[in-house]
Every structure is written in structure tokens, then in C-alpha cells.
Amino acid sequence: MAVTSEQLMQVVVAAAEEKKAHQIVVLDLEGISLVADYFVICHGNSDTQVQSITTEIRKQAEGQGAHIRGIEGVDSGRWVLIDIGDVVVHVFHRDEREYYSIERLWSDAKVVEFV
Template sequence: MIQPEKLMQTVVEAAEEKKAQRIVALNLTNISLVADYFVICHGNSDTQVLAITNEIKKRAEEKGARVRGIEGTDAARWVLVDLGDVVVHVFHRDERDYYSLERLWSDAKVVEFA
């Protein structure tokens, strides 16, 4: 069983590998029962959104995480990857600012990573 923080780091690395833009990890511990972390990023095309999603799924499974669900791949505008303690939001560039999840969860602490 991979720890939530390690899983979040794995997700961030997978997103970076596929050149995801503006990767943000929010620590929701003590704020939400939904998950410990949200990872939010975007791609510049439908193809890139799907590539980011597939890489995240592959890397998470390699680390022993269970993918509980993936929604939104048909339109590739906002794909949600549910990894239990970590929920990943992969947006298409055009949708990212519109939904502004970072603002909705503004009381969450932004995780700093090198």
C-alpha cells in the first residue's frame, strides 16, 4: 500500500513526464474527507490530456495504487482520476481557468515540490 504523499509525488512526476502545465498539488488533510490530495494540471490538447491521464494511471498502478475510476476521457476536457487518497484533475487548457479548482479549494495548503 503506497502512502498518500508518495502517491501524490508519483502523480506529479507522471504529469511532468508528459509536459503537463501548471501542476498544483493541494493538501486536503483536515479539510476534506474526499481525499488527502488533489493534483491539478492541464494539457494543451485533447491528445496531451489523454497522454497525461494514461501516464498517471500507469505509474500509479506500477506503485501498487488502485485506480478507483477515471471519468471524462471521452471528451478530454476535464479528466478525473480517482486514486482514493489522491484525486487528479487533468484539464484541457481552455477549461482550467473556467473551473478554477484552486480558488474553490483556497483553504487547502499548496504542496511545494522541487
């Protein structure tokens, strides 16, 4: 059974929360971008935490049958991009998140509330 993009987004958020990711933001890109339905953006306070968050997201997504299309930036641990198809995840180091502020670039996207 295929997981929906919304379910996958929830799996990603739960995995990030499990590894204590900071300021998790989900942007709903449906109708705005053909790239993905959701961007999940979060950060860690160290390279090690960024890598740990990335590993957990990958493990949980694959556990739900999702195919990881690509991961970039894991070695540096500063800005990791995880392409899971309809969900694209950005795991930043705190300093890079402040610098790039990609939430501003997608300011026309709706922020998804989750609990």
C-alpha cells in the same frame, strides 16, 4: 507494501511532469476534506495531451500498486478526473481549467511545494 498518499501524490506529479503537463498544483486537503488527502491539478494544451497525461498517471500509479477507483472524462479530453483513493487528480484542457478554476474553490487548502 502499501504506498502512502504522499508517495502516491509524488508518483502522480512525476508522471504528469513526464508528459509535459502545465501548471501542476498540489493541494493538501488533510483536515479540510474527507474526500482525499491531495488534489493534483494540471492541464494540457490539447485533448491528445490531456489523454496522454491521464494514461501516464494511470500507468505509473498502478505500477506502484495503487488501485484506480475511477476515471471520468477521458473520451472528451477536456476535464479528466482520476480517483486514486487518497489522491484525486484533475487533468484539464487549458480552456476548462481557466473556466472552472477549482484552485479557487479549495483556497483554504495548503499548496504543496515540490521540486
